[in-house]
Amino acid sequence: MTWRFALKITFTGGKPATSGIAVLPVFEGNKSFGSVKDYIKAGGAQYKDAASAAKFKGKSGQVFDVYAPKGVKTSRLHVVGAGKKDKFDAEMFAAKVTKSLLMSGETAVTFHLDGLDISADDAARAAVGARLAAYRFDNYKTKLTKDKKPSLTTVRVTYDSAAKVKKAYDNFHGPVCDGVIYARDLVNEPPNKIYPKSYAARVKKLESLGLKIEVLGEKKMKALGMNALIGVGLGSARESQMVVMRWNGGKKGAKPAAIIGKGVTFDTGGISLKPGAGMWDMKGDMGGSAAVVGAMIGIAGRKAKANVVGIIGLVENMPDGKAQLPGDVVKSMSGQTIEVLNTDAEGRLVLADALHYANTKYKPAAMINLATLTGAIIISLGHEHAGVFSNDDALAEQIASASEGSGERSWRLPLLPEYDKLLNTPNADMKNIGGREAGSITAAQFLKRFVGDTPWAHIDVAGTAMKNKRHDPRETTFGTGYGVRLLNHWIADNYEG
Ligand code: BES
Numbered sequence: 001m002t003w004r005f006a007l008k009i010t011f012t013g014g015k016p017a018t019s020g021i022a023v024l025p026v027f028e029g030n031k032s033f034g035s036v037k038d039y040i041k042a043g044g045a046q047y048k049d050a051a052s053a054a055k056f057k058g059k060s061g062q063v064f065d066v067y068a069p070k071g072v073k074t075s076r077l078h079v080v081g082a083g084k085k086d087k088f089d090a091e092m093f094a095a096k097v098t099k100s101l102l103m104s105g106e107t108a109v110t111f112h113l114d115g116l117d118i119s120a121d122d123a124a125r126a127a128v129g130a131r132l133a134a135y136r137f138d139n140y141k142t143k144l145t146k147d148k149k150p151s152l153t154t155v156r157v158t159y160d161s162a163a164k165v166k167k168a169y170d171n172f173h174g175p176v177c178d179g180v181i182y183a184r185d186l187v188n189e190p191p192n193k194i195y196p197k198s199y200a201a202r203v204k205k206l207e208s209l210g211l212k213i214e215v216l217g218e219k220k221m222k223a224l225g226m227n228a229l230i231g232v233g234l235g236s237a238r239e240s241q242m243v244v245m246r247w248n249g250g251k252k253g254a255k256p257a258a259i260i261g262k263g264v265t266f267d268t269g270g271i272s273l274k275p276g277a278g279m280w281d282m283k284g285d286m287g288g289s290a291a292v293v294g295a296m297i298g299i300a301g302r303k304a305k306a307n308v309v310g311i312i313g314l315v316e317n318m319p320d321g322k323a324q325l326p327g328d329v330v331k332s333m334s335g336q337t338i339e340v341l342n343t344d345a346e347g348r349l350v351l352a353d354a355l356h357y358a359n360t361k362y363k364p365a366a367m368i369n370l371a372t373l374t375g376a377i378i379i380s381l382g383h384e385h386a387g388v389f390s391n392d393d394a395l396a397e398q399i400a401s402a403s404e405g406s407g408e409r410s411w412r413l414p415l416l417p418e419y420d421k422l423l424n425t426p427n428a429d430m431k432n433i434g435g436r437e438a439g440s441i442t443a444a445q446f447l448k449r450f451v452g453d454t455p456w457a458h459i460d461v462a463g464t465a466m467k468n469k470r471h472d473p474r475e476t477t478f479g480t481g482y483g484v485r486l487l488n489h490w491i492a493d494n495y496e497g
């Protein structure tokens with residue numbers, strides 16, 4: 001597999017670079033370490049003069065440049081205030097700097113992270129920060145002139161042990177980052193390019209990574225009784241699909257972890273049509289499924305010693321003469337009937353069958369689903385945290401810890417029988433909406449009815465998988481790839497040991 005926009009990443013030991021831009025982190029109080037000292041030694045007076053002219057104190061955000069530095073072969077020294085040493089985050093540092101140098105005209109940048117007393121893992125994450133900040137989605141820009149395109153193609157990271165940082169990158173951060181970038185592409189692609197069949201075909205190609213991939217069309221899904229999922233796609237000219245990705249890197253017979261994603265390739269709302277303004281964002285309503293695909297790329301790429309099954313339900317939600325109607329009653333694969341009062345509450349219908357299928361067919365040790373499920377979660381948590389709902393405290397703890405480890409923030413919200421009751425209706429086993437109040441919770445309660453006793457969590461990523469406003473330098477486009485890193489941490493921490 002070759003990845004689109006692959007910034008070339010290399011790792012070396014601590015010695016001055018011989019070309020491109022040398023990025024030198026200097027901490028508050030002008031504390032410099034490792035090869036930074038070598039540069040200063042070589043360029044001495046020139047460096048000191050520039051630092052004092054810039055009133056450089058090493059505070060985070062301060063920068064100065066020494067062009068054509070004497071005694072070294074790099075085109076310039078880019079000295080960047082790295083703040084307090086104990087607060088240093090190599091990933092964020094590299095992301096900010098990459099963003100600022102991306103169009104600089106220079107093709108190579110070297111981050112000097114040797115001698116800083118940071119872990120190999122932290123240094124490897126600098127490469128991730130650079131790759132995420134360099135990510136662009138320019139596929140459909142035909143008029144970009146050269147100066148509007150990134151010039152940067154190579155990122156080098158120096159570290160005390162090149163072997164250790166390379167290992168940390170190759171065994172975890174690199175493949176996971178491949179997954180994040182792949183997920184971003186899926187979300188950013190327009191809905192005339194990514195629809196259920198084209199999406200499934202794209203994912204099928206990932207078999208080259210060693211994944212076993214099965215695509216179920218409508219005929220198979222109908223035979224399995226997946227009428228809740230199929231109902232959502234009735235108004236679409238495009239056939240619904242389900243894709244099952246399997247990675248068997250664990251012990252033979254060990255129960256898999258299951259990850260399940262909502263893949264509504266476009267959500268018009270169906271007959272319960274959404275307003276036109278902003279509807280274009282609903283090309284991202286497959287962000288949960290993109291995270292699952294990206295996570296599987298990470299898992300396969302790093303050859304995880306775990307059994308994992310990834311399932312995505314792919315549908316396009318359209319209004320049409322053939323579309324399902326408010327009031328329709330559908331029988332889900334679980335046998336439970338659902339009164340579809342609002343065709344725009346479609347994600348839960350897709351997941352009802354996907355979750356039941358995952359649970360009964362693969363008997364997972366635990367399942368986590370990701371879905372851009374409710375606008376209400378954006379009202380609750382904005383774009384900073386995803387919402388977590390779980391029937392299992394231990395699993396919720398695992399997710400909190402994976403959030404901490406991956407930097408992908410999440411926040412748990414409650415489930416309760418009182419909320420569940422809001423789904424009752426005289427006309428079927430349940431209705432697909434619970435009313436205006438606690439909209440994200442009633443959506444989660446709905447899903448809970450399809451997971452049996454299996455430890456399960458639902459992560460509502462409506463606010464985090466797609467963003468139109470940004471302040472994180474690692475998030476450069478609408479599609480963020482949220483969830484890929486969290487899921488990989490979760491698997492690594494709980495299934496690979
Ligand atoms: N895909 C939407 C949720 C969404 C809204 C995601 C905005 C991202 C941004 C989902 O299918 C939906 O339409 N949910 C409805 C549920 C309601 C009809 C109960 C919603 O949130 O309004």
Ligand code: MN
Pocket residue numbers: 267269343344345346347
């Ligand atoms: Mn909807």
Ligand code: ZN
Pocket residue numbers: 264267285344346347372373
């Ligand atoms: Zn939706």
